[in-house]
Amino acid sequence: MKSAAPAQASRDEAAPFYDLIELFFFAYRDFVGDADRLLETYGFGRAHHRVLHFVSRQPGLTIAELLDILKITKQSLNRVLKELVAKSFIEARAGAQDRRHRQLFTTAKGSRLARDLALLQTKRFARAMEGLGPEGRERAFDFLLAMVDPHERGRVMELIGMKNPERGA
Amino acid sequence: MKSAAPAQASRDEAAPFYDLIELFFFAYRDFVGDADRLLETYGFGRAHHRVLHFVSRQPGLTIAELLDILKITKQSLNRVLKELVAKSFIEARAGAQDRRHRQLFTTAKGSRLARDLALLQTKRFARAMEGLGPEGRERAFDFLLAMVDPHERGRVMELIGMKNPERGA
DNA sequence: GAAAATATGTCAACATTGCTGACGTAATTG
DNA sequence: CAATTACGTCAGCAATGTTGACATATTTTC
Numbered sequence: 001m002k003s004a005a006p007a008q009a010s011r012d013e014a015a016p017f018y019d020l021i022e023l024f025f026f027a028y029r030d031f032v033g034d035a036d037r038l039l040e041t042y043g044f045g046r047a048h049h050r051v052l053h054f055v056s057r058q059p060g061l062t063i064a065e066l067l068d069i070l071k072i073t074k075q076s077l078n079r080v081l082k083e084l085v086a087k088s089f090i091e092a093r094a095g096a097q098d099r100r101h102r103q104l105f106t107t108a109k110g111s112r113l114a115r116d117l118a119l120l121q122t123k124r125f126a127r128a129m130e131g132l133g134p135e136g137r138e139r140a141f142d143f144l145l146a147m148v149d150p151h152e153r154g155r156v157m158e159l160i161g162m163k164n165p166e167r168g169a
Numbered sequence: 170m171k172s173a174a175p176a177q178a179s180r181d182e183a184a185p186f187y188d189l190i191e192l193f194f195f196a197y198r199d200f201v202g203d204a205d206r207l208l209e210t211y212g213f214g215r216a217h218h219r220v221l222h223f224v225s226r227q228p229g230l231t232i233a234e235l236l237d238i239l240k241i242t243k244q245s246l247n248r249v250l251k252e253l254v255a256k257s258f259i260e261a262r263a264g265a266q267d268r269r270h271r272q273l274f275t276t277a278k279g280s281r282l283a284r285d286l287a288l289l290q291t292k293r294f295a296r297a298m299e300g301l302g303p304e305g306r307e308r309a310f311d312f313l314l315a316m317v318d319p320h321e322r323g324r325v326m327e328l329i330g331m332k333n334p335e336r337g338a
Numbered sequence: 339g340a341a342a343a344t345a346t347g348t349c350a351a352c353a354t355t356g357c358t359g360a361c362g363t364a365a366t367t368g
Numbered sequence: 369c370a371a372t373t374a375c376g377t378c379a380g381c382a383a384t385g386t387t388g389a390c391a392t393a394t395t396t397t398c
């Protein structure tokens with residue numbers, strides 16, 4: 001009676017994917033754990049990592065753009081950004097065109113740490129790929145992208161450099 | 170001069186997998202975001218979710234076992250567990266054999282919420298699978314498992330019910 | 339050029355969820 | 369009965385998120 005569908009009502013009665021849910025949880029925990037351990041030696045946390053990462057990936061980023069990526073408040077960002085600047089991992093300069101903007105750049109020290117962190121996490125991906133055959137990387141890419149909110153995918157694709165932001169073209 | 174390896178030294182000079190690193194970050198954020206919104210309506214956070222989830226999955230779990238899964242301190246656990254019990258989402262009974270143990274069970278209300286949360290997250294997986302072909306689920310499983318620390322995989326496999334804990338066999 | 343809007347910084351207070359350390363109590367074990 | 373085990377609890381601290389209010393510099397607009 002409930003519904004006309006005998007097999008499964010769009011997934012309301014079907015069994016949850018407990019395995020994937022739990023695997024995603026453990027996989028992500030181990031993934032960030034790699035970075036956590038290195039960050040600790042600098043007195044930094046995950047929040048610092050995220051800021052350092054995106055600044056290193058997009059030198060010249062402004063505060064507003066960074067806030068938009070991280071989706072936190074300026075107060076939260078400022079707390080960690082201040083430390084990163086104080087410890088000379090990041091530099092802020094007045095915007096080239098609009099001097100109200102602050103453009104963020106990693107210093108040599110900051111670039112090094114950002115790269116080391118990325119390489120740590122890359123190592124985990126690389127080890128995972130070894131057990132997954134030659135197409136593992138593409139499949140991981142496709143799976144992860146498919147897990148992102150559909151209306152966020154465009155922005156994410158731009159971020160990771162897979163899409164031209166339609167500038168001059 | 171740097172090293173003898175011209176192609177790439179085990180991945181020390183190779184380009185980091187920035188795309189996967191960032192995709193994993195955004196995918197996981199959206200994944201937990203689904204649950205966050207529902208939890209908020211109950212005044213619960215992610216910590217409550219994890220406790221409710223594992224108790225619902227393994228009724229009769231003891232405090233020590235739960236601590237071992239979550240890898241947090243008993244004080245952290247107790248804080249959220251106390252609320253879940255107070256609000257009647259979880260029940261704690263003295264252990265059957267050893268009365269020092271507390272065995273945890275979800276109430277009807279707790280089971281319902283746990284299932285709703287799992288279904289929300291399952292929906293995201295299911296939508297992702299639609300774009301990935303028939304083998305998407307297995308590939309996602311394999312990828313996620315491969316991302317887990319190798320020495321943790323056995324435990325995780327048991328948790329998700331893919332491995333007999335070698336009891337009577 | 340004065341006024342309004344924009345980009346950012348900062349202060350204060352609070353919530354969630356980790357942590358450590360110390361101590362208490364009930365139940366079991368030796 | 370003493371020691372161990374399993375758990376609960378109190379107190380305090382840290383990281384990182386939040387709101388709200390207000391200051392300052394710069395650019396835009398009328």
